[in-house]
Amino acid sequence: MARQSSILLIIGLVGLLGFGAKADQNRFMVFFADKAESIYSIDAPLDFLSQKAIDRRVKVNQAITVQDLPVNANYLDSLIKYNVTPYYTSKWFNAALVEADSADLDILITKDFVLSYEYIAPGTRLNPVTQPYTISFNPLEPSIVSSNSKTQIEMLGAQTMHAQGYTGEGVHVAVLDGGFQKVDQSAIFKHIFNNGRLKDRMDFTTNSENVFDYDDHGSNVLSCMAGNYKTVLIGTGYDMDVSLYVTEDVSNNSSFEYRIEEYNWLLAAERADSVGVDIIASSLGYSTFLDTSMNYTIAALDGKTAVISKAADLASQKGILVVCSAGNEGNGSWRYITMPADVESVVTVGAISSNGNKSSFSSIGPTADGRTKPDVVALGQGVSVFHQNNTIGTNNGTSFSSPLIAGLAAGIWQQFPELTNVELKELILSIGDNHNNPDNSIGHGLPNYRRLINDSILSVKKVFDESFTVYPNPFTGDHISILIEREYSRQDLDLKLYAPDGKLVAVKFEEKVKKGDIINLEVKEHSKGLYVLRLQSGGELKNVKLLRY
Structure with a gap:
């Protein structure tokens, strides 16, 4: 068994210190100079990666490198000696997320093993040790307020995919969001809990195993691809395995954001990689923050600048298919896609209505370096979803068109497991109804599984x-x-x-x-x-x- 928990959460070290953060402490990322004298070796990858993660790298010809090695434990010990408390580590960025006083960091920066540090959020928030949470699943029957599940499924030809036996079974999808409120209390997700399909979970915003709290945005998202309730709410890939990660901090009903949420996304993506996920589904996007010094400009939409974009690109390099929402800025002042939708390898999903028209709120392209985005679209208005009050209703946004595509991708990957993530993305784009003339409004258009199998007059064959x-x-x-x-x-x-x-x-x-x-x-x-x-x-x-x- 890979030792993912020991390399992502160094909470054992933190627990020895006790907890009682000073009022002037804030959250930072500390970046290390190297990974010298690591106890790990790229020749023994099972010490820090699962077999699935290793197999995925082999499949895409991605070598295991020093980047995959855990952060040097001696460096983490040294942080503690200088009153800097580490909570999570990033292998890919060779860094640690800490809560500390900036005065202590100013001393630490003079040490050879520290390269730099970055302020990412005010105050302290993380539990000193990971808070355990025992799931007590209670399959309450939901109330049906309204449902449009049949429409969103049929627009993608997913009912035909399901009829042929491709429901995402065996495909592991990590969902990164702001909370999965009441998912553990509804019959809509009975198949996930009863069949052991929940593989991993972590709330990176507080350091807790309880992801079933805070907000139901992630619950909405999950239901679009993994819900399965009679004929009322059917996800596009309802038999998928799932891992649930909270990376968006929605505490106190606040919509204010700091750069830490991008780093939470990075940490979750690394954990997802380590446990061997196939797909990352994320309906999160960033451009501006409460602290305006953290803001990005439209010129930064190049897929290489934003922290979250770098993280998504690295996940893609490891063979993970990253599917994300384009953003809901289409009729706002920003207008364009948000990060990490600007990454070339990411499947960026916009929104359309049931009559096929682009939703006005759906963010547009191109990227700053001139690439066409979004890549595809799906239903984003009146999407049938699960709500935290255990009802089935509707919601609007690219947040819900994106998981519809992620579930479709899971079903197709089940059918064609030999494909790499890059080939799977190309295949999804190729069955879009605007594939011959992609644009920066709807990309390659609405994919339809039936085009893949010659089962429709819409067939590209x-x-x-x-x-x-x-x-x-x-x-x-x-x-x-x-x-x-x-x-x-x-x-x-x-x-x-x-x-x-x-x-x-x-x-x-x-x-x-x-x-x-x-x-x-x-x-x-x-x-x-x-x-x-x-x-x-x-x-x-x-x-x-x-x-x-």
């Missing part, structure tokens, strides 16, 4: 006004076939197949094709991923995406 069908798709063998579906005036057909790296791997020219003809195209290339088949006849041209796994 039917081209030239349904003149052709390309099959099988996805494919594993050494050939694909093209069926001529309608009388086509015996015109010539030119076919070219391009591999995922853009290399031309197959060419064929057919003279005077007619209805009923089947053209077989040999595929000698064996790379996995997304292929592009180009069909041209006369002045008509169409590109078709094909998945090989």
